[in-house]
Amino acid sequence: MLQEIQEQFGYIPSEAVDWLAEKLKISKQEIYGVTTFYNHFRQNPPGKHEIKVCLGTACHVGGGEKLLDTIEEKLSIDSGETTPDGKFSLERVACVGACALAPAVVLDEDVHGRMTQRLLKRLLDKVQKEK
């Protein structure tokens, strides 16, 4: 049911948690326990642009954490959050299937491999300038 809610809204709204708790006759805390345990579930609405930083083994070894730090600092959000203007949301993910191109960052549907902090800042600047 949580997956269907997320498919419909893009995240798990608190109103949906209230509704589900009443329907299943369980506490809201039990539902939040599930949604916060699994990274798959979003607590906030997704941004217009979704950034996923791969922290699978190859990308982690290749500097994925530094890339994540770069984005968090530049956008002033932590992973799992959306910028106040709704333009970007940020997630940390496991392998995205591009290990040969590690470290990889996925922006919307595009995989950007062999990413560096400099290239990443340039990519974010480009997207930020878009209307």
Ligand code: FES
């Ligand atoms: S570990 Fe990052 S793409 Fe495989």
